[in-house]
Amino acid sequence: xxxxxxxxxxxxxxxxxxxxxxxxxxxxxxxxxxxxxxxxxxxxxxxxxxxxxxxxxxxxxxxxxxxxxxxxxxxxxxxxxxxxxxxxxxxxxxxxxxxxxxxxxxxxxxxxxxxxxxxxxxxxxxxxxxxxxxxxxxxxxxxxxxxxxxxxxxxxxxxxxxxxxxxxxxxxxxxxxxxxxxxxxxxxxxxxxxxxxxxxxxxxxxxxxxxxxxxxxxxxxxxxxxxxxxxxxxxxxxxxxxxxxxxxxx
Amino acid sequence: xxxxxxxxxxxxxxxxxxxxxxxxxxxxxxxxxxxxxxxxxxxxxxxxxxxxxxxxxxxxxxxxxxxxxxxxxxxxxxxxxxxxxxxxxxxxxxxxxxxxxxxxxxxxxxxxxxxxxxxxxxxxxxxxxxxxxxxxxxxxxxxxxxxxxxxxxxxxxxxxxxxxxxxxxxxxxxxxxxxxxxxxxxxxxxxxxxxxxxxxxxxxxxxxxxxxxxxxxxxxxxxxxxxxxxxxxxxxxxxxxxxxxxxxxxxxxxxxxxxxxxxxxxxxxxxxxxxxxxxxxxxxxxxxxxxxxxxxxxxxxxxxxxxxxxxxxxxxxxxxxxxxxxxxxxxxxxxxxxxxxxxxxxxxxxxxxxxxxxxxxxxxxxxxxxxxxxxxxxxxxxxxxxxxxxxxxxxxxxxxxxxxxxxxxxxxxxxxxxxxxxxxxxxxxxxxxxxxxxxxxxxxxxxxxxxxxxxxxxxxxxxxxxxxxxxxxxxxxxxxxxxxxxxxxxx
Ligand code: SF4
Numbered sequence: 229x230x231x232x233x234x235x236x237x238x239x240x241x242x243x244x245x246x247x248x249x250x251x252x253x254x255x256x257x258x259x260x261x262x263x264x265x266x267x268x269x270x271x272x273x274x275x276x277x278x279x280x281x282x283x284x285x286x287x288x289x290x291x292x293x294x295x296x297x298x299x300x301x302x303x304x305x306x307x308x309x310x311x312x313x314x315x316x317x318x319x320x321x322x323x324x325x326x327x328x329x330x331x332x333x334x335x336x337x338x339x340x341x342x343x344x345x346x347x348x349x350x351x352x353x354x355x356x357x358x359x360x361x362x363x364x365x366x367x368x369x370x371x372x373x374x375x376x377x378x379x380x381x382x383x384x385x386x387x388x389x390x391x392x393x394x395x396x397x398x399x400x401x402x403x404x405x406x407x408x409x410x411x412x413x414x415x416x417x418x419x420x421x422x423x424x425x426x427x428x429x430x431x432x433x434x435x436x437x438x439x440x441x442x443x444x445x446x447x448x449x450x451x452x453x454x455x456x457x458x459x460x461x462x463x464x465x466x467x468x469x470x471x472x473x474x475x476x477x478x
Numbered sequence: 479x480x481x482x483x484x485x486x487x488x489x490x491x492x493x494x495x496x497x498x499x500x501x502x503x504x505x506x507x508x509x510x511x512x513x514x515x516x517x518x519x520x521x522x523x524x525x526x527x528x529x530x531x532x533x534x535x536x537x538x539x540x541x542x543x544x545x546x547x548x549x550x551x552x553x554x555x556x557x558x559x560x561x562x563x564x565x566x567x568x569x570x571x572x573x574x575x576x577x578x579x580x581x582x583x584x585x586x587x588x589x590x591x592x593x594x595x596x597x598x599x600x601x602x603x604x605x606x607x608x609x610x611x612x613x614x615x616x617x618x619x620x621x622x623x624x625x626x627x628x629x630x631x632x633x634x635x636x637x638x639x640x641x642x643x644x645x646x647x648x649x650x651x652x653x654x655x656x657x658x659x660x661x662x663x664x665x666x667x668x669x670x671x672x673x674x675x676x677x678x679x680x681x682x683x684x685x686x687x688x689x690x691x692x693x694x695x696x697x698x699x700x701x702x703x704x705x706x707x708x709x710x711x712x713x714x715x716x717x718x719x720x721x722x723x724x725x726x727x728x729x730x731x732x733x734x735x736x737x738x739x740x741x742x743x744x745x746x747x748x749x750x751x752x753x754x755x756x757x758x759x760x761x762x763x764x765x766x767x768x769x770x771x772x773x774x775x776x777x778x779x780x781x782x783x784x785x786x787x788x789x790x791x792x793x794x795x796x797x798x799x800x801x802x803x804x805x806x807x808x809x810x811x812x813x814x815x816x817x818x819x820x821x822x823x824x825x826x827x828x829x830x831x832x833x834x835x836x837x838x839x840x841x842x843x844x845x846x847x848x849x850x851x852x853x854x855x856x857x858x859x860x861x862x863x864x865x866x867x868x869x870x871x872x873x874x875x876x877x878x879x880x881x882x883x884x885x886x887x888x889x890x891x892x893x894x895x896x897x898x899x900x901x902x903x904x905x906x907x908x909x910x911x912x913x914x915x916x917x918x919x920x921x922x923x924x925x926x927x928x929x930x931x932x933x934x935x936x937x938x939x940x941x942x943x944x945x946x947x948x949x950x951x952x953x954x955x956x957x958x959x960x961x962x963x964x965x966x967x968x969x
Contacts, residue, residue, distance in 0.1 A: 233550075236562035236771060240543040240717070243779035247540035257541055258548075258688060261725045288742070320669075353759060360759035365673065381742035393760040394706045394748075398699060416743070420728050429689065430556060430755060434747040439699035443615035443631060445638050446506065447657040452614060453665060453672065454699025454746065 263421035270418050281379040281412050282462065288382035292437030293450050294458050300465045302337055308461050309371065309404055310342035316457065318368045319401040325349040327367035330391030333406060333467070334373060355390050364393075370400035370455070374407040376422055377460070380415045381436055384460065385423065388431035397435060403455040405435070409464045487809050487834035494806035499637040500627075504803050507634065512798030514740045515848050531729045532851045535788040538722045539778065545687045545720055546769060552690010556752025558765035565772045566596035572768060573679070573712055574601055580710060580764075582607055582676040586668075588694065588701035589613040590681030591629065591791065592714045592770060594813035595826070598679070609679075610671045612700035614664055621648045627807030627815065629793035630738050635806055668700070678704030678762065682715035684730050684790065685767075688723040691751030692767065693731065695744045702746050711750070711762035717769050718778070718787035730790055733850035737792035773826040780872075782861050786821050788851045795845035795855060801838055810835060817845035817855045821862065829865055829875045836862040900943075907939055914938050 244251075273281070282298070289296045299305040313324050326345075328334050330352045339350065351363040364370070372392070374384035384405050388394055397403050413419045423429050439454030450456055494500055519528065538545055550560040563569035577585070585602055587593060587609065599609045611620040615632035619625055622644050626632035633641070642655040651663045680701050682692040692713050694701045705711045721727040735741045754761030777783045796802045796816030807815035811832070812823040820835040836859045845855045866878035877883055892898050915921045919935035922928065930936065942950070952958045 232564070232568075233560075233562045236564060236769075237543045237547060239564075239771070239775045240546065240778065243775045244540050244542055246779075246781060251540035252537050254541060254544060257537055257545075257722050259723075261723065292745075355757045355759060357759065364760075378743075383743050388758065388761070390755075390757055391759075393758060394702070395760045398702050398706065416728055416732065420724060424724060429749070430691075430752060431761065432749050433702070434743060436741075436743050436745050439697065439745055441614045441661060441698045443613070443618065443633055444641055444657040444660055446503065446631070447638075449658045449661040451665060452661060452698035452700065453612065453668060453703050 261421075261424065263424060266418045266421035267425065270413055270422065278409055278412060281414055282409060282464070284379040285377060285382055285412060285460075285462075288380065289437070289460060292382050293440070294382050294437040294460055297459060297461045298464050299461055300463070302463060302467060303341070305406060305461050305463050306337045306339045306342055309337070309339065309406075310345045312402070312404060312459055313345050313348055313369060316369065316402050319456065321366060321368045323348075324369065325351070325367045326369050326371060327351050327353060327364050327396055327400060328371040329373055329393075329396055330354050331373045333408070334371060336467075337406070353391055353393050353396055360393065361395070364395045364399050367400045369402040369404060370396040370398070371404045371406070372397045374405045374411065374460070376411045376413050376419050377405075377407045377462075378413050378416055378419050378434075382460075383416070383419075383434050383436040385419050386433045386435060387423070387426060387429060388433075389428065394431065394433065397433070398454050401451070401455055402457045402459070403435075403438070404459045404461060406461045406463065408467055409462055410466065412462075487811070487838060490809035490811065491805035491838070494635075494809055495804055497635060497806070499640070500635040500806045501804075503631075503634045503637075504806060507628075507631065508797055508803045511738075511740060512794065512803075512844075512848060515737050515794045515797065515850075518736050518740060519848070519850075527729065528733065528850055528852050531726075531733060532788060532853075534722070534726050535730075535851055536785070538720070538726065539718065539784060539787055541722070542717070542720075542778065545722055546717060548687040549685055549690055549720055550767070550769070552687070553751050553765070553767050555690065556765075558752040558767060560767045560769065563768055563770045563772070566770075569596050569714065569768050569770050569772070570598050570601040572766075573598055574605060576710070576712065576766065577602060577605070577607055577677060580676065582710065584608045584610065584671065584675040585677045585679050586672050586675040586700075586704045586708065587611050587613075587616070588678065588680035588696065588704045589616055589632075590679070590714050591626075591813040592681055592716050593679060594626070596714075596770065596772060598714075610668070610675070612668050612672060612698075612704055613696070614661060614698060614700075617664060617668060618644065625808065626813060628796060629791055629815065629818075630796075631793075635808070672700070672703040673707055675704070675708045677710040677712060678706075678708040679712050679714065680705055682713050682719055682767075683734065684727050685715055685720040686722075686724050686727040686749075687720055689749070689751065691749045693727060694748050694750070695731070695734065695746070697739075697741075697745040699746055702748055705748065705750060706761055709763045710766070711753075711764070712766045712768060713750075714768050714770060717771050717774050719790075730851075734790050734792050737790075737794040737848070737850040777822075777825050783821075783825055783858055785853055786818075786825065786855075786858060789818055789822070789849075789853055790851060791818070792850055794848045794850060795853075798844045798848045799839070800842060800844065801840055805838075809838070817859075818853075821855050821858045824862055829862060829870075829873055830878060833866055833878050836866070903939065903943060907941065910938050 286296045297308045376385045438450045438458040439452045440450045441452040442448045561572045602609050611617045618633040627635045638655040646653040683695045685692040735744045753765045799817050802816040810819040814822050820839050824832040841856045865875045869877040913920045923931045
């Protein structure tokens with residue numbers, strides 16, 4: 229440790245020395261969080277409870293201009309994405325173009341069966357592709373998978389992983405996130421418990437709706453610097469885990 | 479604006495009160511958010527949440543040295559770099575040096591009050607580096623050559639017509655006063671900057687020592703952009719803005735977004751703690767965390783004021799303060815305005831220099847009620863006033879007004895002697911007579927008294943004091959006349 233840092237931290241140590249007697253032990257301050265109850269609640273949630281959460285999610289989402297689409301199957305989810313692609317106006321690009329997270333669930337979406345968007349350019353954010361940045365800039369729609377979503381605040385949780393970069397949900401004008409209903413959590417506490425269980429949480433993001441600002445006379449405007457519109461496509465019927473590409477919590 | 483620019487509190491306050499646009503905005507802001515936050519706290523499922531979070535905050539501060547060490551270890555393990563800056567100069571020097579070494583030509587900023595506190599923009603600009611604010615409100619005040627007047631809503635002092643003219647002038651767009659059109663124009667202009675900048679400079683809302691990360695909160699997405707697209711990401715963090723564990727961070731985050739804007743969560747909350755991983759197609763190539771002291775360790779060392787470091791800069795106290803609600807943010811002459819500014823600005827930059835701030839507040843206690851971490855700002859305002867009255871060598875405070883101190887000393891003597899006091903009353907009553915107007919009130923007075931009477935009429939002193947009336951009443955009542963006489967003689 230360099231001298232400057234040592235001096236800095238020494239000064240801080242000196243500043244708090246008076247709290248010697250009152251402070252709790254370091255191990256207590258850093259005590260690990262017991263997540264078992266939250267993880268259990270998540271894992272053991274029955275279909276009825278899930279439906280109630282879904283209801284909450286849809287209600288909360290509507291308050292945030294986050295458009296939800298309930299699709300029983302992957303086929304219907306693919307169709308839904310095609311419809312959004314066809315009906316959305318482009319902003320920075322002349323023609324619509326998709327950039328998709330390189331995620332098994334998205335790979336399993338039968339987008340090829342959607343004739344209407346057969347000519348729409350589709351790119352995957354593969355790790356080895358040096359053009360990902362440019363392709364993202366050229367895309368009008370970014371499609372990602374929500375690792376989890378939070379019903380109480382209509383939020384999706386997204387971990388940065390190889391092939392699943394941060395800009396896909398940020399740079400294109402429209403963001404579509406695909407969620408498996410079984411990955412819907414009740415609240416932020418539950419979602420944090422799931423994040424803690426992950427090995428690789430070097431970078432992660434919570435997203436609740438399209439970007440917005442109310443800086444001019446407190447008038448709410450959607451589309452500040454991030455996407456103008458956000459869609460959450462919820463696949464409501466169980467999906468084969470191999471497709472999902474991530475284990476549903478057990 | 480660099481923290482501590484001297485300025486005339488009274489003049490700026492008057493200007494704020496005379497700005498009809500600001501007055502309208504402040505009224506609606508306070509009606510909605512200040513009261514709204516109070517309602518949120520009343521209906522919290524866990525009524526002890528705020529006090530529990532505050533206790534954790536204070537415990538974390540008590541271990542701050544180790545907490546910061548843990549945080550920096552986490553960042554460094556990921557390949558990020560951490561710089562501990564004693565003061566503004568050290569922080570600015572580090573950032574400038576880095577910018578020079580990497581040949582940075584353009585810096586995009588996410589909202590950071592600390593960056594305004596240390597004045598980093600001017601340092602970079604002097605080197606010919608373009609510095610662009612990307613939060614819409616901050617961008618507007620930047621191109622207007624103005625400064626932020628609210629922690630969360632920086633351009634609350636400007637209306638859509640002013641902004642429309644500004645954009646027509648600076649962005650070359652046709653004049654419009656339609657907020658979506660104006661926002662779209664800024665979106666286009668700033669996207670260009672965000673995608674071509676060499677460095678993103680952000681603040682840090684709440685760092686987390688346990689995971690070795692910082693968390694960044696925004697609604698616009700500009701902070702995610704600034705921390706994702708440029709090759710370099712530099713995050714400025716006041717040394718107190720750290721939670722020990724992720725669980726602490728979660729609770730603070732929820733209090734922050736609710737206190738600030740009644741949101742369950744802000745649109746974007748991102749956690750970063752290093753450069754992109756090998757093979758990641760985006761994210762910065764370098765991540766630098768600059769942890770800044772700049773006067774904070776002195777506050778930390780004083781048990782009377784340590785509590786103010788629990789602040790999470792949500793702005794709720796601004797949204798409820800009757801003084802801020804009239805005068806607006808510019809009178810505070812600091813990036814930190816409102817009640818929190820009135821406490822923290824003098825502590826960071828000179829209690830004498832910012833003497834007006836703590837005296838301007840009314841001590842009504844609303845800020846304490848609304849604060850998500852239950853900071854007792856009124857208590858600290860009184861403590862600051864006390865230092866100003868009596869001086870404090872530890873803080874380098876000289877008595878603010880010796881004449882006033884002398885006046886109060888004399889006053890103290892007088893009120894301790896009832897005869898003297900009664901005599902003074904008689905004289906004062908006689909003296910006030912010529913000044914009582916037709917409405918029975920004292921109008922504007924000349925000289926020193928003008929400060930009290932320029933903006934309001936004063937009630938004159940009553941012709942009879944309470945004691946005199948009481949005595950007269952008792953004497954006129956045969957049943958008590960003797961008794962009262964006895965009491966008087968008995969004293
Ligand atoms: S003092 Fe409390 S209410 Fe004011 S900004 Fe800080 S945390 Fe918010």
